[in-house]
Amino acid sequence: xxxxxxxxxxxAVVDIESGAMIAFGGFVGVPGVPSTLIKxxxxxxxxxxxxxxxxxxxxRAGAQSYGxxxxxxxxxxxxxxxxxxxxxxxxxxxxxxxxxxxxxxNNANADGPLxxxxxxxxxxxxxxxxxxxxxxxxxGRAGLGGVYTPVGAGTKxxxxxxxxxxxxxxxxxxxxxxxxxxxxxxxxxxRFGNLIYRHGARTTNPVVxxxxxxxxxxxxxxxxxxxxxxxxxxxxxxxxxVLSDRRLMVR
Amino acid sequence: MTSAQHPxxxxxxxxxxxxxxxxxxxxxxxxNLGVGVPMLCSLFIEDEDILLHSEHGVLxxxxxxxxxxxxxxxxxxxxxxxxxxxxxxxxxxxxxxxALIRGGHLDATILGAxxxxxxxxxxxxxxxxxxxxxxxxxxxxxxxxxxVVVAMQLLPRPRRFVNRxxxxxxxxxxxxxxxxxxxVIDLEDGTAIVRELVPGWSLEDAQRLTEVELxxxxxxxxxxxxxSDRNDLWTAx
Numbered sequence: 049x050x051x052x053x054x055x056x057x058x059x060a061v062v063d064i065e066s067g068a069m070i071a072f073g074g075f076v077g078v079p080g081v082p083s084t085l086i087k088x089x090x091x092x093x094x095x096x097x098x099x100x101x102x103x104x105x106x107x108r109a110g111a112q113s114y115g116x117x118x119x120x121x122x123x124x125x126x127x128x129x130x131x132x133x134x135x136x137x138x139x140x141x142x143x144x145x146x147x148x149x150x151x152x153x154n155n156a157n158a159d160g161p162l163x164x165x166x167x168x169x170x171x172x173x174x175x176x177x178x179x180x181x182x183x184x185x186x187x188g189r190a191g192l193g194g195v196y197t198p199v200g201a202g203t204k205x206x207x208x209x210x211x212x213x214x215x216x217x218x219x220x221x222x223x224x225x226x227x228x229x230x231x232x233x234x235x236x237x238x239r240f241g242n243l244i245y246r247h248g249a250r251t252t253n254p255v256v257x258x259x260x261x262x263x264x265x266x267x268x269x270x271x272x273x274x275x276x277x278x279x280x281x282x283x284x285x286x287x288x289x290v291l292s293d294r295r296l297m298v299r
Numbered sequence: 300m301t302s303a304q305h306p307x308x309x310x311x312x313x314x315x316x317x318x319x320x321x322x323x324x325x326x327x328x329x330x331n332l333g334v335g336v337p338m339l340c341s342l343f344i345e346d347e348d349i350l351l352h353s354e355h356g357v358l359x360x361x362x363x364x365x366x367x368x369x370x371x372x373x374x375x376x377x378x379x380x381x382x383x384x385x386x387x388x389x390x391x392x393x394x395x396x397x398a399l400i401r402g403g404h405l406d407a408t409i410l411g412a413x414x415x416x417x418x419x420x421x422x423x424x425x426x427x428x429x430x431x432x433x434x435x436x437x438x439x440x441x442x443x444x445x446x447v448v449v450a451m452q453l454l455p456r457p458r459r460f461v462n463r464x465x466x467x468x469x470x471x472x473x474x475x476x477x478x479x480x481x482x483v484i485d486l487e488d489g490t491a492i493v494r495e496l497v498p499g500w501s502l503e504d505a506q507r508l509t510e511v512e513l514x515x516x517x518x519x520x521x522x523x524x525x526x527s528d529r530n531d532l533w534t535a536x
């Protein structure tokens with residue numbers, strides 16, 4: 049009987065080694081960060097990781113400043129103390145390279161963990177826009193070599209990349225990403241690894257799912273049955289399922 | 300900033316700039332709001348069928364949550380404001396959301412900027428002296444939305460609207476309109492056309508705030524009018 053449920057986060061990430069390339073789902077500031085798995089990976093004390101994530105500019109020390117932009121808002125909940133962002137791995141010195149859309153905390157007076165690493169000389173950053181990052185991961189999952197996008201042509205982001213013109217418009221070749229591991233979060237799974245997501249917590253998780261040679265998901269619940277018409281991520285993309293630690297969960 | 304700024308006329312606050320921008324929205328528009336002043340535009344959208352797009356994958360959400368009871372922890376804008384659902388709302392993953400953007404299905408994106416050039420070049424992801432950047436979805440939006448509107452405060456910020464960018468460019472020739480604290484400027488083929496000015500401001504007053512040559516609109520310069528009686532739209536004169 050197929051059953052992809054693993055008993056603990058620590059067991060689910062036990063074969064991630066130093067030097068691995070890992071893609072993470074989630075988008076800091078909004079729900080859907082695989083916080084339980086990030087904490088478990090951090091506890092392995094790895095080195096020289098290449099991380100791929102939408103946002104990795106902030107470490108745990110910066111957790112309280114997520115989304116502190118208040119503008120004219122009547123109510124913004126504080127982030128839960130338990131949240132472990134991808135940038136936590138950089139904060140611990142476990143990251144050698146980041147492929148990401150937010151590598152900075154965009155503060156002229158302070159550095160985030162990746163910025164500090166670049167200044168020390170031991171971290172490399174490949175900055176890329178969100179749409180292009182998603183397509184590179186989607187290509188990885190879908191077995192494509194890459195994709196031409198108009199986005200980035202003529203800018204620092206497109207510099208050095210192959211350019212082709214389509215209908216007279218320059219397009220940049222963005223090559224597929226095929227990480228060793230894909231780490232994501234979802235709302236519910238069944239034992240086959242079929243997944244559904246809650247609202248905005250869907251975010252990059254279905255894109256990252258299946259991009260890695262091994263995909264590990266943390267979920268709020270494992271259920272017996274999911275409506276096939278509502279499943280977002282099909283089970284074959286998913287290898288291991290663990291329950292989220294509710295204390296660490298950003299829904 | 301020079302001491303030559305207008306001595307007595309009021310200007311638009313951040314909320315006032317957002318009010319003016321939102322007055323350009325039309326029913327059925329699909330609009331992405333960037334972080335900062337652009338997100339304040341959502342304060343002025345209540346029941347109209349304007350589909351607000353948040354690039355992490357929510358389209359057509361309702362207003363911001365006002366009380367803790369209304370907060371669903373899994374439903375927020377990309378800027379983390381909790382929002383409420385409404386009929387017609389869609390959630391999707393990032394790849395779908397950016398297909399919507401890149402495929403030209405957004406009527407407009409409203410963005411903040413560090414700098415904009417007279418040609419409409421946009422810089423908004425790499426601070427001077429930084430070793431890393433924060434580009435997020437801005438590059439896809441700036442390249443591919445049908446219309447790019449920048450919210451910009453000209454008054455306290457020197458070197459924001461410039462002839463040539465000093466900073467790393469997000470996208471070339473993409474900005475269609477600047478909505479500023481002193482008026483509305485359209486960028487057409489490298490020409491900065493002043494369409495509206497805040498009452499009390501002259502073209503000469505505005506010109507002192509930028510090195511870019513400003514040209515009066517052929518039909519004349521209208522006064523900025525704001526359709527709201529909120530008391531936080533204007534600075535004191």
